[in-house]
Amino acid sequence: MFGVTKTHPMTKTLITFALAIALGGAGLSLAKAGRKVYICNTKNAVAYHFNRECQGLQKCKGTVSEVTEAAAQEKGLHSCGFEK
Numbered sequence: 001m002f003g004v005t006k007t008h009p010m011t012k013t014l015i016t017f018a019l020a021i022a023l024g025g026a027g028l029s030l031a032k033a034g035r036k037v038y039i040c041n042t043k044n045a046v047a048y049h050f051n052r053e054c055q056g057l058q059k060c061k062g063t064v065s066e067v068t069e070a071a072a073q074e075k076g077l078h079s080c081g082f083e084k
């Protein structure tokens, strides 16, 4: 009887711990998708940049916008080759 009641809180703790890791991981990837990137507002733009000072962005002939990475990807842009 005691053996059973003792294992329950332990199992619960383990499940909570596993959930926290799973949720924490999801939170991290959400933060990653929502981070700000810089895009060049021209038809020729193909990439978005994490750094406003990126050399790829210096070639931009139009204006530069700050958007979320997800929004940039929706425009068909891919991450800049000069950055990681």
Ligand SMILES: [Zn+2]
Pocket (backbone or CB within 6 Å): 048, 049, 050, 051, 054, 055, 056, 057, 080, 081, 082, 083
């Ligand atoms: Zn760049």
